[in-house]
Amino acid sequence: MSKVLDFIKENELAWQPSYTGAVGSLEGYRGALIVEQGKQISPDRKLPPKIQARQVIMVCDDEKMKFLTCELESFNDFKPMYEKYKEFFTPEGIYVLYVTDLEGNGTFEYDGVTFTAYVLDESSVWNEILELLDLDKGDLKKLDAEEKIEAVYDEVVGSDTTDAKKTYEEMCELIGESSKQLMGAV
Template sequence: MTPNEYIKENKLEWQPSFNGSISSSLNAYRGALIVEEGKKLSETKVMPPKAQAKQVIMISENDKVKFFACELETFNHFEQFFEKYKNFFDKESIIILYVIDLDGNGIFEYEGIKFNAIMLYENSVWNEVLDFVSLEKNDLKKLSNEDKLITIYDQLTNLEKENINKTYEEMKNLIGNTKKSLMGAV
């Protein structure tokens, strides 16, 4: 089962903007993913999720995620997130968690999988990922949604592998009280 099939079959997508094939061998997902379901009020009415991986950018091949980036409101949601989606990650997966309540960045390993955890204040995951892969918005301006994701995926092959620099426990100790700044009209 592909990650996209798992997401759809288990009703884990939340406000998806893209869920499909981007090439003959790659699939992608953009949107939010449910980490903890909302309260079920009736057969047809469910409250919004209690916890989500927001602004997800996921690129997968067959049953494994090649690239995954998202926003987590709190690092406290990490274990719940990992339990729900861990079967699709492996040692080759590039995973970036942009976390609002972290007071520092780190690269850590959890159950044999490497994660980059980075503080997120005001920016979007999309903009952060473009910085991560050294692309400018203008590089993608006239491309289709599929081609934008393929371009990001192609850039990942140029990245140097970074070494683990924190333990999971050290990352948990970086949880602070930071809240996301809301931007809007002044």
């Protein structure tokens, strides 16, 4: 098993996973990842995570994350997420973040690793990454979980997922109010 997935399992960082397993010759994960644990309220009960990377789609080899896309509720959650998983990021990886409180997009470098952050308004990470990669949702519906992740990964490797170059500090200046619209009964 990948060191990344071992780390997640050993530290109980998976939150509501929907897939963990092979993605071709690599390994993948879909679900959420805990960045900061929730408060332990009794020996067998814990509150939901304080900070999490939601809607994660991840592909990793034996040592590193080769691809990660996820939702962050705030760009302020980026630094804690990076610190928690920093040993698994690599300059060769592809990392696409969808952030609900950004007022603009950008590609920035942090600790020698490139990340691209996009505003997430109302959609899901899955829909956004498919749109970014120009993949047809209908074609993917026929595939199983492993094949869907593999199709996204195969496409992202040959695609340009970057946006306008910015510094990390310039990205921090784009933090505003959450732009995500709550959906449901009114």
